[in-house]
Amino acid sequence: MRKLAAGNWKMNGTLADLAELDALALACAEATCDILICPPATLIHPMVARIGGGGISVGGQDCHAAESGAHTGDLAAGQLRDAGADHVIVGHSERRADHGETDAAVAAKAAAAHRAGLRSIICVGETEAQRDAGDTLDVIARQLAGSVPECATADNSVIAYEPVWAIGTGRTPTNDQIAEVHAAMRRALAARFADGAEMRLLYGGSVKPSNAAAIFALPAVDGALVGGASLKAVDFAQIVAALDAA
Numbered sequence: 001m002r003k004l005a006a007g008n009w010k011m012n013g014t015l016a017d018l019a020e021l022d023a024l025a026l027a028c029a030e031a032t033c034d035i036l037i038c039p040p041a042t043l044i045h046p047m048v049a050r051i052g053g054g055g056i057s058v059g060g061q062d063c064h065a066a067e068s069g070a071h072t073g074d075l076a077a078g079q080l081r082d083a084g085a086d087h088v089i090v091g092h093s094e095r096r097a098d099h100g101e102t103d104a105a106v107a108a109k110a111a112a113a114h115r116a117g118l119r120s121i122i123c124v125g126e127t128e129a130q131r132d133a134g135d136t137l138d139v140i141a142r143q144l145a146g147s148v149p150e151c152a153t154a155d156n157s158v159i160a161y162e163p164v165w166a167i168g169t170g171r172t173p174t175n176d177q178i179a180e181v182h183a184a185m186r187r188a189l190a191a192r193f194a195d196g197a198e199m200r201l202l203y204g205g206s207v208k209p210s211n212a213a214a215i216f217a218l219p220a221v222d223g224a225l226v227g228g229a230s231l232k233a234v235d236f237a238q239i240v241a242a243l244d245a246a
């Protein structure tokens, strides 16, 4: 299974920041894992033009479930593809919280991504209150059941476990907690999809150079979805190196 280091720039970055991409491409020229950067939509085409055909893929951070139409401010999966993206994140907890996205909405977006030829990165994760209540595995099972569409395959879908309370906080679950959730996700996906055992599972939430190696050493962790530490090439390149070494 190919490992994946995915960076989510969120609402950060302008054309001036493409220099970070150059630095990343240089630092990761020998990398063997898959590398993906999901910049703001304004930077997708400039990034693809800059690194065209190089070892770094470019993805969107969200897409609409419809192919086109009266949805002011939204982007269709086909438009992301047209701009040169080959992946799209769906169901990030910030989208779920800020835009009220339900599991069904996330599944519809993932299905739209697949129809457009994009690989979806489908995010799930519990809140701190849910973890404290002992509900983590139930929440993840429910989100997986509702957010991963029937058309998902190991080729067109990647699942990211991102505890909401670990995103951007500097806090991470214990390694045992990450391993427990990833094992449960692997079991659930294998039970539901013919090639579910082959779906790549990413961990996301405050991954940084100092904790990446320990997280990547865990069973059923096939890479990471990285926010803050993906903004600086020097940090993200160290995470890529840790993944390659795992």
Ligand code: PEP
Residues within 6 Å of the ligand: 008, 162, 166, 167, 168, 169, 170, 204, 205, 206, 207, 225, 226, 227, 228, 229
């Ligand atoms: C994210 O938003 O997907 C994320 C994991 O952010 P951070 O790495 O900054 O916690």
